[in-house]
Amino acid sequence: MVEPAKEPLRVALLGSGVVGSSVARLLVESADDLAARVGRPLEIAGIGVRRERSRADVPVDPALFTTDAMELVTRPGIDLVVEVIGGIEPARSLILAAIKNGASVVTANKALLAEDGATLYAAAEEAGVDLYYEAAVAGAIPILRPLRESLVGDRVQRVLGIVNGTTNFILSRMTESGAGFAEALDEATALGYAEADPTADVEGFDAAAKAAILASLAFHTRVPLDAVHREGITEVTAADVASARAMxxxxxxxxxxxxxxGGVSVRVHPAMIPATHPLAGVGDAFNAVFVQAEAAGELMFYGRGAGGDPTASAVLGDLVAAARNRAGESSGPGESTYASLPVRPMGDTVTRYHVSLDVDDRPGVLAAVAQSFAGHGVSIQTVRQEGHADDAVLVLVTHTAPDAALAATVEELRALEIVRDVSSVMRVEGG
Structure with a gap:
């Protein structure tokens, strides 16, 4: 008879895609090591899938697969549930049912956490179980646990990150080769870095969900997804990249x-950063998060932000932590929202800007443009002008100014007869 202390902890896995398959494989291949780390074996009790199909790539008994995920997570004796199916539903209903059934949950679902994390936290607290989600942001990079636990005694002041591998690959290729956005996106798609529908990535939705999670943890404040200012990279041009290089x-x-x-600003957008900044050298599809804390100073977390094995590594880290708590009849940290800071609107954000204008090439143009900036309290730091026959390109970099003032300036510039087009507006961060 198995000693009670050594009875397996039963794990229900939801999803057997790229990440789910890696999680199942690593649970089997590393079973002895995981048992030693937890103090009890981890046993796959079932794998919830959307539809039946051949699963030769998942090294488990085929009888473990089930299309009835709700039955699986509410089955008696399930200790831990791993959710890697993504999306809002049925993931939310399955997680809440699992928690109500007394299971601790590990999830990689950034969209659900950003949209309704408060509901999941409340359910976990009421049931006395754990909710872990390291894999929801930046794949294998351990960033959430440091914010949630390691830095809990410090005061985080700023979190700055590259948290989407697809867009980082595209911008890296544009920087390295001079390619345009469309060309770089085609390459990312061919290499498997971009989905067939890349909207969530290139329009910044994926990064915004991760930003909401990071901000909530860093500042002990619930930051809803709709409070995150979001801009994607579809409007970034080869000319923008070249202008950044010249600077x-x-x-x-x-x-x-x-x-x-006294509040929190949370935003996602393309920006020009100094080539000497630690984030500037993050290329390809890698992710990195730069944290500034009052006592710890500057910290950098870097690694692969996606993929089956890297994400599975983060999932298993959470699974071991939740399993240890289960075996020791304890629990990990819950939601911390004591600060309840207001989330500032984007218009209040103060930064610098790079503005490119197509204008008439004639006397008085620069003075008129400068007057528009001055009228809204936006000070110009540098100006570069290039003439082309009857046209000219003005590239201006401002001193720091509120976003609302810059937006009003741009709107006025668009209405000027001498301005043919405001071809680019991009924020300038750091240095």
Whole structure:
């Protein structure tokens, strides 16, 4: 008879796609090591799938697969549930049912956490179980646990990150080769970095969900997804990348969360950052998160932000933590929202800007443009002008100014007879 202390902890796995298959394989291949780390074996009790099909790539008994995921998560004796199916439903209903059934949950579902994390946290607290989600942001990079636990005694001031591998690959290729957005996207798709429908990535939705999670943890404040300012990279041009290079900068899609005037600012948008900044050298489909804390100073977390094995590594890290708590009849940290800071609107955000204008090439143009900036309290730091027959391109970089003032300036510039087009507006971060 198996000793009670050594009875297996039963794991229900929801999803057997790229990540789910890697999780199942690693649970089997690393069974002895995981048992030693937890103190009890981890046993796959079932794998919930959407439809029946051949699963030769998942090294488990085929009888473990079931299309009745709800029955699986509410089955008596399930200790831990791993959710890697993604999306809002049925993931939310399955997780809540699992928690009500007394199971601790490990999820990689950034969209659900960003949209309705408060409901999941409340359910877990009421049931006295764990909710872990390291894999929801930046794949294998351990960033959530440091924010949630390691830095809990410090005061985080700013989190700045590249948290989407697809967009980072595209911008890296544009920087390296001079390619346009469409060409770089085609390459990302051919290499498997971009989905057939890349909207969630290139329009910033994926990064915004991750920014909401990061900000909530860093600042002990619930940050809803709809409070995150979001811009994608579809409007970034080869000319923008070249202009950044001329300034000694590179273009990156950044997730930025920071303390501002007693509140929190959370935003996702492309920005020009100094080529000397640690994030500037993050290329290909890699992710990195830069944290500034009051006592710890500057910290950098870097690694692969997606993929089966990297994401599975983060899932298993959470699974071991939740399993240890289960075996020891304890629980991990819950939601921390004691600060309840207001989330500032984007218009209050203060930063610098790079503005490119197509204008008439004649006397008085620069003075008129400068007057528009001055009228809204936006100070110009540098101006570069290039003439082309009757046309000219003005490239201006501002001093720091509120986003609302810049937006009003751009709107006025568009209405000027001398301005043919405002071809580019991009924020300039750092240095």
């Amino acid at each position: 000694g900068r590179v273009v990156k899609l950044l997730a930025i969360a920071e303390l501002v005037d």
